[in-house]
Amino acid sequence: MNVFSDFEARVREAVSKAIGPEAAGSLDLSRVAVEPPRDPSHGDLATNAAMVLAKPLGAKPRELGEAIADALRSDPDVMEASVAGPGFINLRLTPIYWTGLLANVLTKGEDYGRGEPTGRRVNVEYVSANPTGPMHVGHCRGAVVGDTLANLVAFSGDEVVKEYYINDAGEQVNVLARSVFLRYREALGQTVGEIPAGLYPGDYLKPVGASLAILRKDSLLAMDEAEWLPIVRDHAIAAMMLMIRDDLKLLGIEHEVFFSERTLHADNGGRIGDAIDGLRSRNLVYQGSLPPPKGQVPEDWEDREQTLFRSTEFGDDIDRPLVKSSGAYTYFAADVAYFKDKFDRGFTEMVYVLGADHGGYVKRMEAVAAAVSGGTAEADVLLCQLVKLFRDGEPVKMSKRSGDFVTLAEVVEEVGRDPVRFMMLYRKSDAPLDFDFQKVTEQSKDNPVFYVQYAHARAASVVRQAVAGGVEVPSDAELGDPGRLEALTDEGELGLIRKLGEYPRLVAAAAAAKEPHRLAFYLYDLAQLFHAQYNRGRDVPDLRFVNLDDTRMTLARLGLVRGVALVVASGLKLIGAAAPEEMR
Structure with missing residues (x-):
């Protein structure tokens, strides 16, 4: 049950009643x-409604608003309808x-807020790190x-x-x-000395070299x-992808498809060539040269002819090279072929989650x-800004494992999966994020993941009590008896239910x-309201969730309590965090 969709339909009916079905039928x-x-x-x-419909009707917004509000006042579920400001209609x-x-929440359970199947196929590509080392923060x-x-969508x-x-x-x-070949030689007992500049120096490659030595003995040395x-x-690559998969499992992440870029380049780049030919057949590819880069022109820049995609016809700043003057495909050409592959697989929306340094890809x-x-x-x-790590307010920069960055595994192993997953979302993705090891593990209101999980644990504790x-x-379905739930009249209780009512709209809007x-x-705000209502019961005994002298009110x-627990559990599941029954 989506309160907002429900009342959008009722408002449209009120518009029809206020101005007549014929006039309403002519409006968007x-x-x-x-x-x-x-x-x-x-x-x-x-x-x-009055604000957006007044102009096409040639009416004054407030007057139209009063007419629509008057029609809404006849709705048995509307206690009050009033017009405010330039014509907004407020409903109580x-x-x-x-x-x-609330009865609907209890009936639906953790499916409350789930949308109806749309038939759309969406591909969400994320992480896609170069397979050259462990995942970093x-x-x-x-x-x-x-x-x-992906879970939300x-x-x-x-x-x-x-x-x-x-x-x-x-x-x-x-x-x-x-880099691995050096570690292979090292595993065979050769002295390799300091890792040369330009190669990967991390110790994580030592076991890769050692496994290669076991598999191939010294046969590679003669080649x-x-x-x-x-x-x-x-x-x-196989060893790195195994390491990356293991790192992602620490976060509870498992991709359904691992797509190899090399498959696009197979058979002399046949699939890339096919994608370019498809664009060429529609006159979207041409031979030409690009203007010099803005600012200082590099010394090696040449005004040379290349195969270009007419991307400016679709809102891009410049046309994009597909084939270099040398005849080699550009990285962008592979991107075109990869998108075509997704499209050919039946996807109508492709989401790319990339680092902030990929702004030019948009x-x-x-x-x-x-x-x-x-x-x-x-x-x-979707671009993700950098994460800065802190410990007791001091920046954390180095890693024992990689030598020059903090690995994902080190972070998860220290603080746990749930704090990492929740806190990585506690800022909009295009804004920098500070992650403090101490703050994400403390048990206080200032630690959002603890505060939300504690709401679920507290709800379970109330039921046990x-x-x-x-x-x-x-x-839960029996707890949702509408007649019994009507006993919930306290403003704090109704405020909690209103917050539960926002969940379906929140999920749909966040996904879109x-x-x-x-x-x-949202989960933090819901937890805050729940904890506040629990604490009110400490001060006012009549508001306690459990009153053994009044079983009917207790059950209501x-x-x-169970409605809150179900929505918190649903939201945490989408985030990929646990909903604990107890917290110590």
Whole structure:
């Protein structure tokens, strides 16, 4: 049950009643929205109906607002309808409507807020780190943002595939192979000395070299680089991907598809060539040269002819090279082929979760989506800013394992999966995030993940307290008896139910806007209201959730407690964190 969708329909009916069905039928009502008012004191809901419909009707917003409000006053669930400011309509609903919503929460359980299947197929690609080393804390944020977003989109009703793009075709994997070959020689007893500049120095490559020595003995030593390089490269990439998968499992992340970039380059780049030919057939590829870069022109810059994609026709700043003057494909050409592969697999929306240094990808990938799909699919690029690590307020910079960065595994092993997943969402992804090891493990209101998980544990404790007192607590569906829930009339209780009523809209909006941080904020606000109501019962005994002298009221309030627990558990599950029954 989505309160806001419900009342959008009722507002449209009120518009028809206020101005007549014929006039209403000529209007575009899609812009009519129902939202929580900015100031809760104004009511439970607010609609912009009069504001957006006044101009096409040639009416004054406030006068139209009064007519619509008057029609809404006949709705049995509307306790008050008033017009404010330039024409906003504020609604206050009856307590019975809200307790009926709580009954719906208890009936639906953790499926409360789940959207109906849309039939849309969405591909969410995230992490996609070069397979050259362990995951670091920067990858961690993108991993959590992408995984939670995929969960949200799926919960909203779309069919979602979680995908990882393995960058295994660039020069970086040759550098990896040469780095592993040194560790291979070292494992065979040779002295390799200091790792040369340009190679990967981390100790994490020692076991990779050792496993290669066990597998190949000293057979590679007799080969020249052209022979051993592909052998070592394949072994190294496989080892790195195994390490990356293990790192991601620490966060509870498992991708459904691992796509190899090398498959695009196979058969002399046949799939890339096919993608370019498809664009060329529609006159979207041409031979030309690009203007010099803005600012200081590099000394080696040349005004040379290349194969270019007409990306400016789709809103990009410049046309993008597909084939260099040397005849080699650009990295961007592989991106085009990869998007085409996703489109051919039936996806209509492709989400890319990338680091902040990929800002230039936004317009070019939007252009690729429009060109390849003919406007039937879209690309959304979500950028994640850097994470700064602190310990007791002091920056943490180095890692024992990697030598130059803090690994994802080190962070998760120190503080646990749940604090990492929750806190990586406790800031919008395009804003820098500070992560303090001490603060995310302290048990206080200032630690959001503890505060939210404690709300779930406290709810479970309340139920145990009632059972210990001899109350027979029925199933959630039975707790949702509407007649009994009508006993919930305290403003704090109704405020909690109103907050539960926001959940379906919150989930849908967070998924549509690609902003999973909204879910973390919502859960904190819900926990805050729940803890506040619990504490009110300490001061006012009549408001306690468990009153053994009044079983009916206790059961009504246990329905509220379970409603909160169900929504908190649902939200934490989407984030990928646990909903504990106890916390010590």
